[in-house]
Amino acid sequence: MGVIRYLRDIWRGAVSLARGMRRTLYYFLRPKEIITQQYPDNRLTLNLPERFKGEVVMPHNENNEHRCTGCQACELACPNGSLKVIYKYEITAEGKKKKAIDKLVYHLELCTMCNLCIEACPSDAIKMAQTFEHSVFDRSQLIKILNKPGSKIMEGVE
Amino acid sequence: MWSFQQAAQQIHEWLSERMSAGWALALEMVLAGLMAIGLFAMLGLILVLMERKVSARMQVRLGPNRVGPKGMLQTAADTLKLLLKEGLTPDGADKWLFHAAPIMAIVVSMLLLAPIAFAMDFQLWDVNIGVLYVSAMSSLMVISILMAGWASNSKYSLLGAMRSGAQIVSYELSAGLSVLTVVTLTGSLQISEIIRSQADGWWIFKGHVPVWIAFVIFIIAITAETNRAPFDLAEAESELTAGFHTEYSGIKFALFFLAEYINVFVLCGIGATLFLGGPMPFHIGSWEGLNRIMDWIPSSVWFFGKTFLLIFVIMWFRWTFPRLRIDQLLNLEWKYLLPLGMVNVLLAALIAIKGWHF
Amino acid sequence: MSGSDLVFYILALMTLCFGVLTVTSRQIFRAAVYLLFCLLGVAGIYFWLNYQFLAAVQIVVYAGGIVVLILFSIFLTQQSGEKLPVPAVSRKFFSALAAFCALALVLVSVFRFSFAESGKRSALVSMSQIGEKMLSPGEGGYALPFEVISVLLLAALIGCIVIAIKTKPDAR
Numbered sequence: 001m002g003v004i005r006y007l008r009d010i011w012r013g014a015v016s017l018a019r020g021m022r023r024t025l026y027y028f029l030r031p032k033e034i035i036t037q038q039y040p041d042n043r044l045t046l047n048l049p050e051r052f053k054g055e056v057v058m059p060h061n062e063n064n065e066h067r068c069t070g071c072q073a074c075e076l077a078c079p080n081g082s083l084k085v086i087y088k089y090e091i092t093a094e095g096k097k098k099k100a101i102d103k104l105v106y107h108l109e110l111c112t113m114c115n116l117c118i119e120a121c122p123s124d125a126i127k128m129a130q131t132f133e134h135s136v137f138d139r140s141q142l143i144k145i146l147n148k149p150g151s152k153i154m155e156g157v158e
Numbered sequence: 159m160w161s162f163q164q165a166a167q168q169i170h171e172w173l174s175e176r177m178s179a180g181w182a183l184a185l186e187m188v189l190a191g192l193m194a195i196g197l198f199a200m201l202g203l204i205l206v207l208m209e210r211k212v213s214a215r216m217q218v219r220l221g222p223n224r225v226g227p228k229g230m231l232q233t234a235a236d237t238l239k240l241l242l243k244e245g246l247t248p249d250g251a252d253k254w255l256f257h258a259a260p261i262m263a264i265v266v267s268m269l270l271l272a273p274i275a276f277a278m279d280f281q282l283w284d285v286n287i288g289v290l291y292v293s294a295m296s297s298l299m300v301i302s303i304l305m306a307g308w309a310s311n312s313k314y315s316l317l318g319a320m321r322s323g324a325q326i327v328s329y330e331l332s333a334g335l336s337v338l339t340v341v342t343l344t345g346s347l348q349i350s351e352i353i354r355s356q357a358d359g360w361w362i363f364k365g366h367v368p369v370w371i372a373f374v375i376f377i378i379a380i381t382a383e384t385n386r387a388p389f390d391l392a393e394a395e396s397e398l399t400a401g402f403h404t405e406y407s408g409i410k411f412a413l414f415f416l417a418e419y420i421n422v423f424v425l426c427g428i429g430a431t432l433f434l435g436g437p438m439p440f441h442i443g444s445w446e447g448l449n450r451i452m453d454w455i456p457s458s459v460w461f462f463g464k465t466f467l468l469i470f471v472i473m474w475f476r477w478t479f480p481r482l483r484i485d486q487l488l489n490l491e492w493k494y495l496l497p498l499g500m501v502n503v504l505l506a507a508l509i510a511i512k513g514w515h516f
Numbered sequence: 517m518s519g520s521d522l523v524f525y526i527l528a529l530m531t532l533c534f535g536v537l538t539v540t541s542r543q544i545f546r547a548a549v550y551l552l553f554c555l556l557g558v559a560g561i562y563f564w565l566n567y568q569f570l571a572a573v574q575i576v577v578y579a580g581g582i583v584v585l586i587l588f589s590i591f592l593t594q595q596s597g598e599k600l601p602v603p604a605v606s607r608k609f610f611s612a613l614a615a616f617c618a619l620a621l622v623l624v625s626v627f628r629f630s631f632a633e634s635g636k637r638s639a640l641v642s643m644s645q646i647g648e649k650m651l652s653p654g655e656g657g658y659a660l661p662f663e664v665i666s667v668l669l670l671a672a673l674i675g676c677i678v679i680a681i682k683t684k685p686d687a688r
Contacts, residue, residue: 010494017479024216024478036220180519255549286640287568294572297580301552304587308545316591323588330580347643 053113053128056083056106058146065154066147068125070101077120082110100153104146109139123157162277162458190282194271198264198420205419206233208466209473216477237412245408248311255309260406260413263302267420270295273349274427277458278437281349288349289341292428293334296383299421300326303385303392303402306414310405318401321484322392326383328491333379335499339372339506340365340432343515353436358443360435364516368506373433375499380425381472382487384418388479389487396481422469430464437461443516524564531557542599545590552583569646 027033037046060066070087084105089097104126118127126146136142169189173182207222207230214221222229247256272283273291285291300323307319341347343365344355355361361369382389393401403414430436437457441449482490509515534554541547555578562571603611653659 010498020478021474024474027218028212028215028474031215033218034215034220035218038220038223184519252543252546255546258549285568287572287643290569290572290576294575294580297576297584300584301549301579301587304584304591305549308587308591320588320591323584323591327581327584327588345644 048130052130052132053115054130054132055108055113055128055134056111056117056126056146057129058104058126060148060151061154064148064151066125066151067123067154067157068101068104068147069123069153069157070099071122073120073122074104074117074126077116079114079116080110080112082107082112083117101147106144106146107142108134108144109142125157161456162280166280194268194282197271198268198416201423202416202419203233203237205423205469206236206415208469209419209476212470212473213477216474240412241409243408245410246405248405250311251405252309252311255305256405257410259302259306259309260410260417262305263299263417264413264420266295266298266302267417267424269298270421270424274424275349275353275431275436276461277456278353279350280437280458284348284350287347289337289347289352289428289432292424293330293337296333296421296425297326297330299383299417302414302417306406307402310402312405314398314400314404315402318392318394318398318404322385322402324484325385325389325391325487328488329379329382329389329495332375332491332495332499333383335496335503336372336376336379337428337432338503339368342503342506342510343369345510349431349436353431353438356435356438356441358441359516360433360438360440362433365506365509366515368502368509369433371498371502372506373429375495375502376429376433377468377471377475378490378495380422380429381475382491384421384425384472386418386422386472387476388481390476390481391484391487394481422472423465426468426472427461427465429468430461434464434468435460436464520564524561527557527560527564530554531561542602544600545587548583548586548590551586552579555579555583566640569641569643 039046058066058068070085072085072087075081075083075085084107085101086103086105087099088102090100092098113128115128134142170182170186173185176182177185210232211221211229213219222232225231225235247253270292273281273285273288275281275284303322303326304319307315307317307322310316340352340361343361344352346352346355356364358364362373385392391401393403398404403411406414427436435441437460439449439452439455439457439460441452531554534550534557538547538550538554541550555574559571559574559579562568562574649656650658650662
């Protein structure tokens with residue numbers, strides 16, 4: 001019995017090694033599978049993967065309106081304090097006080113692109129952009145204000 | 159048709175006409191030495207580039223592609239860089255041994271080159287005991303590693319050298335036994351004799367089962383003997399920085415690096431000679447027509463083609479398998495390869511006696 | 517002096533020099549490396565004599581096997597990097613005496629033997645001849661010593677296994 005098990009062990013080992021070698025040979029024979037991007041050369045035709053995350057941005061529509069309510073959920077969700085919501089109170093048409101953002105300060109130099117703020121946002125006001133050429137000469141330029149000047153909240157977003 | 163053997167013959171005649179036999183021999187030796195060094199340099203450049211390209215393709219990368227067309231000159235640039243770098247000697251190193259180790263490595267590689275048949279009837283030294291000579295010389299490869307490991311006065315080097323000592327001493331046995339399989343079938347140790355015995359088919363076809371087993375064992379054993387992944391415990395980057403050559407830099411490091419690749423080439427060449435017929439073209443028994451067509455391809459092309467095929471297989475191993483632990487490494491040798499090899503030699507002897515091979 | 521003689525003298529000089537260095541070196545690792553080169557010189561002389569098989573065996577067994585084991589065991593010993601102490605004068609004297617006696621013994625037996633020139637060139641001994649002699653039980657065969665040595669090696673192997681074997685805790 002021992003001999004049979006010994007030989008079976010060898011056979012199984014050989015089969016599993018062959019499986020690994022088939023995989024590498026598959027890639028060796030298919031240069032189209034190569035995923036390397038020759039970045040500065042192909043800057044115009046750069047093909048980034050769908051889930052690549054570069055920085056947090058706040059999309060605005062053509063009327064300079066965003067969806068942020070200033071609820072601070074993103075600030076709470078951020079593990080290293082990259083986001084800071086500076087809010088103010090606006091008086092609505094009915095004469096009520098309502099919370100709204102003044103500035104959404106984003107510290108790119110602290111951000112780890114973990115995506116937690118995007119998941120925490122109840123109104124989908126922020127999202128991850130795929131830009132990645134972030135290098136600047138002065139660190140202070142990495143502190144960004146995400147809402148554009150003079151922007152306001154979109155109609156109907158609570 | 160052009161062949162190495164004719165070229166060598168013509169040079170010999172040309173020299174013999176102009177000077178005495180002794181001087182002609184001396185000059186021929188110098189020429190052969192220069193050609194060996196040239197081959198070394200070429201092989202170093204080509205094999206390193208090949209390794210990097212193959213690894214890149216297997217890992218879905220591009221590999222070197224900046225220096226020269228398609229990165230062809232990358233290794234030349236690297237070599238130039240290594241030559242210009244400062245060679246540091248660590249404080250507290252045993253200077254004499256530290257400098258001798260890389261020289262020892264490269265000299266052993268050069269000695270290994272002697273009995274290789276690069277083309278039909280084209281050898282530096284067709285020694286009577288060809289295959290035994292190769293296994294004797296390859297058993298010296300470990301000495302330079304041990305010397306380097308000791309002389310560096312570094313813990314990483316010492317650990318790397320110790321691992322490689324245990325490894326090479328064990329895997330030599332399997333390599334020897336698998337070589338013995340073919341030697342049993344051929345009945346000779348001489349390389350030219352072994353090649354001639356494959357004129358009606360290579361041993362891998364003629365010798366069937368025992369030769370197949372021996373071939374697999376041989377490939378595994380030479381991968382281990384040349385300290386290449388998955389058996390690269392001696393230089394395991396992730397554990398020992400660079401193992402036995404941690405403290406080496408510049409030209410001395412380059413010599414170690416070159417010696418490793420030359421050893422791969424030579425041992426693959428021996429493997430190609432033993433199992434795949436070396437410079438012998440692809441022949442099938444007495445099919446005169448096919449044999450005649452195959453003879454049109456020069457024998458040197460056959461030799462280098464087969465050798466590079468085996469080198470590719472070894473690179474393929476390297477970029478597929480993870481590194482073994484030292485106990486797994488020794489288990490593989492002593493519990494699997496060695497018993498299998500011994501049984502296999504008996505099987506081969508039985509087949510040789512009964513004449514069951516083709 | 518022909519080229520062949522020159523090669524012989526170079527090899528002999530190398531063997532002797534490294535032999536002397538082996539016993540005089542005070543660093544044990546270096547001594548082992550010198551021993552390696554000494555043995556390689558002997559192998560070179562075998563090659564020079566056209567005893568290729570013997571030369572290869574010399575390299576496989578002594579240089580590739582025994583010296584590697586010596587180096588390996590030096591790695592495993594403590595404080596092997598330090599210089600050995602200078603031996604006492606009496607020890608030096610007696611070892612020199614022993615070496616001299618051995619040399620005298622060899623020289624006496626060499627000079628008492630008259631080397632008759634056979635006039636024949638040394639023939640290249642083929643591997644198959646060596647193999648047949650090694651295993652032949654007949655006249656001039658080495659089957660018995662071969663078997664005795666293999667039994668000795670087997671005993672050594674079994675001894676190693678007995679020393680290395682781990683006793684299971686429940687075996688007692």
